[in-house]
């Protein structure tokens with residue numbers, strides 16, 4: 001198979017006479033310790049080279065879907081990933097942890113997505129419509145390093161589309177907001193400016209919001225499985241089964257990984273600050289630097305609310321997001337998962353050593 005790796009945003013390197021020299025690739029799927037990587041030989045199976053990724057003080061970051069990697073190609077079996085490239089954007093805690101290298105190492109296995117240009121924030125215009133959730137996603141998107149775009153789905157199910165769009169525009173200054181219907185095709189044409197070859201898009205939105213339907217509508221082919229009738233929309237349901245990084249016929253790449261759905265609000269403080277810069281700028285006006293913005297005298301926030309300069313609801317949402325963020329930063333569930341993951345890695349390593 002001859003793959004045009006440049007379609008995947010991979011820069012080719014000079015032909016080397018040494019056939020074992022590492023070649024560039026991009027991760028298209030991650031399954032626990034196995035990876036699928038597209039490279040000049042097509043899509044190949046790969047593992048991490050253990051001397052590089054495990055057991056040393058200065059380990060490479062574990063690759064995630066969308067990552068650029070260097071690969072020791074092996075025609076007969078799994079190739080070996082020897083290097084993770086730098087990320088221009090990522091949904092992964094390690095990039096923003098701000099902790100020492102030792103700490104980064106312990107959390108780097110959080111696999112989500114990397115190197116995307118746009119975050120399509122998806123929210124449905126049906127009775128599920130909720131600007132608070134959009135705000136939360138916006139916060140995460142800003143923090144990823146990529147550009148957010150808001151897509152309001154299922155416009156055919158709402159008779160208040162203009163009002164809803166306006167509501168979202170009010171909380172998403174400087175971000176494009178589109179209302180679309182994958183069913184009728186309405187609004188899809190307006191997304192064209194974001195659907196350019198070699199651009200990578202990642203979706204952020206709850207289950208059932210219409211991600212797969214949109215991708216299928218854009219691709220004009222069924223490349224993703226659309227959920228049938230479902231009994232409940234309980235969290236964590238995952239009905240999409242398909243590749244994790246897909247190159248569409250129009251040259252756009254789509255990343256959709258299970259991890260994207262489980263993404264919490266880790267370290268979202270920076271993102272919250274960007275989304276709520278108007279709110280946080282009021283803190284400077286408070287009389288006391290440790291103002292709780294509650295009953296303290298001379299509070300800039302209370303004053304702005306009284307004078308109608310700050311919407312009380314926006315203030316409440318800010319507090320709520322801060323609270324949720326504190327909660328997820330507590331990450332105890334994450335730490336439990338990490339332990340398990342380490343166990344499975346060391347088991348795999350032991351087994352592979354035995355076989356050698």
Ligand SMILES: Nc1nc2c(ncn2[C@@H]2O[C@H](COP(=O)(O)OP(=O)(O)OP(=O)(O)O)[C@@H](O)[C@H]2O)c(=O)[nH]1
Nearest residue numbers: 154181182183207208209210211212213226227240
């Ligand atoms: N009326 C209407 N229904 C839609 C539209 N887009 C999607 N749906 C329906 O919404 C349901 C969920 O759509 P999916 O595309 O599977 O949603 P998803 O976000 O990919 O869902 P997960 O794979 O569970 O994350 C399906 O029953 C779709 O037919 C739309 O524009 N209008």
Ligand SMILES: [Zn+2]
Nearest residue numbers: 286291293299
């Ligand atoms: Zn105050």
